[in-house]
Amino acid sequence: MRPAIALALLMVFIVSFCSAQNATELKEQLAMEGIMALFQDDAEYTAASQPYNLRYIVEPLAIAYPTTAEQISSVVVAGVIQKLHVVARSGGHSYIANGLGGTNGSLVVDLSQMKNITVDAVTGNAIIGPGNRLGDVALTLNNAGRGLPHGRCTYVGIGGHSGFGGWGFASRMWGMTLDNVLSATVVLANGSIVTASEHSNEALYWAIRGSSASFGIVASIEFRTHAVPPTATAFEFTWQMDAPTASAAFIEFQSWALSGDIPPEFGGEIGFLKGQAYGQVEFAFLGNYFGPADSFNSTITPFFSKLPAPVTANVTQGTWIEALTAIAAGNMNTTTQPDSNDTFYAKSLMAPQAVPLTNASMTALVTYLAEVGFNSSDFWHVEVELYGGNQSAINQVKFNDTAFAHRDTLFTFQPYASSPNLLPPYPDSGFGFVDGMISTLTLNMPSDWEWGAYPNYIDDRLQDWQRRYYGSHYDRLRVLKSSVDPLDTFHFPTSIEK
CATH class of the missing domain: 3.40.462.20 (Vanillyl-alcohol Oxidase; Chain A, domain 3)
Structure with missing residues (x-):
């Protein structure tokens, strides 16, 4: 066997062994925390890892399904221990499969189980879980006589939509979806759970309204909602x-x-x-x-x-x-x-x-x-x-x-x-x-x-x-990325570079 071929086969073996080791240890760690997760040998994995855009074939190492901010934190910490890239998936509609990591081997934090929506009867402000889709958000808010500006594609997740923009037909009246974010609960790369708002972690609050997924995983979002028009x-x-x-x-x-x-x-x-x-x-x-x-x-x-x-x-x-x-x-x-x-x-x-x-x-x-x-x-x-x-x-x-x-x-x-x-x-x-x-x-x-x-x-x-x-804004985003995510844990093909 030629030396170059032998070296290539050795590298494939090492990568495969390390991946298996990561998967085994990750599975044990998430199970200890009571967090449901799918791995490549699970029957449901193929369907769960299918991207919206079938032009892409992406194989995450695992897809975790937390139900609380604390469980998100546990998933992120487990990913850091295994030296994995960790990515958030809200509705899964990323055009280039960023919600699956964009490339193979990422740990996906699927937020689809986090669908609570509460509306304050006095202020009209709403706290919305990032796994909600736009159609369901519109229906629930409407029941309280409230609305948000957002797109008309109903299956898009509110987490990604509000994290990067959120244009819709009500936007000339009420702004982008992200313009109505009052605060957010965010899990950082070190596992800490923080509030980002005008008065707390202001730099992070600025960043999650335009480039959210590069800096943390949003566990809940407080929105300013609006009284729906009469006609x-x-x-x-x-x-x-x-x-x-x-x-x-x-x-x-x-x-x-x-x-x-x-x-x-x-x-x-x-x-x-x-x-x-x-x-x-x-x-x-x-x-x-x-x-x-x-x-x-x-x-x-x-x-x-x-x-x-x-x-x-x-x-x-x-x-x-x-x-x-x-x-x-x-x-x-x-x-x-x-x-x-x-x-x-x-x-x-x-x-x-x-x-x-x-x-x-x-x-x-x-x-x-x-x-x-x-x-x-x-x-x-x-x-x-x-x-x-x-x-x-x-x-x-x-x-x-x-x-x-x-x-x-x-x-x-x-x-x-x-x-x-x-x-x-x-x-x-x-x-x-x-x-x-x-x-x-x-x-x-x-x-x-x-x-x-x-x-x-x-x-x-x-x-x-x-x-x-x-x-x-890119230079300012890079500085913040180096500060809050120095290991580039939240990495995908178009994430902010350190």
């Missing part, structure tokens, strides 16, 4: 448009967004999907309006009147929860059926309001979608989410108040392409196709255009991700 509207209109018409509509949408006439009660986006013929796209306009029902038409008229008659029109007016349900992606009660999976590649681009998109960039994107997109076999869409406008609560938060680094955002783009049957393998052509959606914008903007990226639409192929996700 609400859900709407979705679609058109089949040729590229010039869709480009003109996109340009009108930006003009309307910059006009200052959109009230904070309006939340919406435009979307692009594959058209019925080459050179066409499906153009969608959807969202929620939380103002009086009789003012909905006058609110959207400045933009809507510039468009041709829609092919489809769905408008639901009723209560807050009825409007959320009408526009939701998934069941509001997530216990009624299992979560779904997909095989996809997605990116993001956060366009600053201070330097609006050029007409050339908008036209280039639409033309690309109408031509290259029509020839793609992928199932794809592009969301253009409205963040800004002069009355947006998102942009009124001071830049340095939270670790979230994109307060000047006008639009956030999410280009997303799935494999044709939503199952593996993912076609290689899909990567270039989605990358091209972003480059059609950036290549038609000034070379010094400072666009950002949204950490909840995480992308492990993004160059210079540190700057794109965190901007000038």
Whole structure:
């Protein structure tokens, strides 16, 4: 046997032996603490370790299911003893399987058993367990006449959603989900359980509102909730448009967004999907309006009147929860059926309001979608989410108040392409196709255009991700990481570096 081959086999043996030793000792330690956990030889492990995005195959060493902050602490300490990377999983919807560690061999702290929600009858503040999903949060809070701003994908976990952003149709009115975090109970890498708030562990409080999972595992979150509006509207209109018409509509949408006439009660986006013929796209306009029902038409008229008659029109007016349900992606009660999976590649681009998109960039994107997109076999869409406008609560938060680094955002783009049957393998052509959606914008903007990226639409192929996700906050995050997690215990592919 050649020496190189012999050495390689020896290394494989050593790694396998150490992994087995880690698993055995970890299993014993967690069992002593009464913490339920799944290991690779357990029958339920395969299903439990399946990522949301089936493009990834990740094998954690173990998946632990704590039920209290004290049990989370025990899991973290056990992981440190075994020199493992420890990662939190809330809803499990990380686009790149960060909630499973992103790479093999991590210890996953699955928070799905921590689903308590209590609402203070006097203050309206809510303490929410990180394992709750957005649909269930909305239903429970609504029963108390309260609401939060958050996304419409109901199976997303509140822990990860609020830890990195949390945009939804109520965000122009109430801010991002993370803007409503009043305090959190956090387990640090040394096993200590601390409170992070405006008055306690202030640096940690700043960091968990924008880059939470790099610094600790959040065991509970106290949110400021809001009285639900008396009426609400859900709407979705679609058109089949040729590229010039869709480009003109996109340009009108930006003009309307910059006009200052959109009230904070309006939340919406435009979307692009594959058209019925080459050179066409499906153009969608959807969202929620939380103002009086009789003012909905006058609110959207400045933009809507510039468009041709829609092919489809769905408008639901009723209560807050009825409007959320009408526009939701998934069941509001997530216990009624299992979560779904997909095989996809997605990116993001956060366009600053201070330097609006050029007409050339908008036209280039639409033309690309109408031509290259029509020839793609992928199932794809592009969301253009409205963040800004002069009355947006998102942009009124001071830049340095939270670790979230994109307060000047006008639009956030999410280009997303799935494999044709939503199952593996993912076609290689899909990567270039989605990358091209972003480059059609950036290549038609000034070379010094400072666009950002949204950490909840995480992308492990993004160059210079540190700057794109965190901007000038990244250096401050690194300093804090070295202080509270010196061993880099909470590590995953896009975690803050020491």
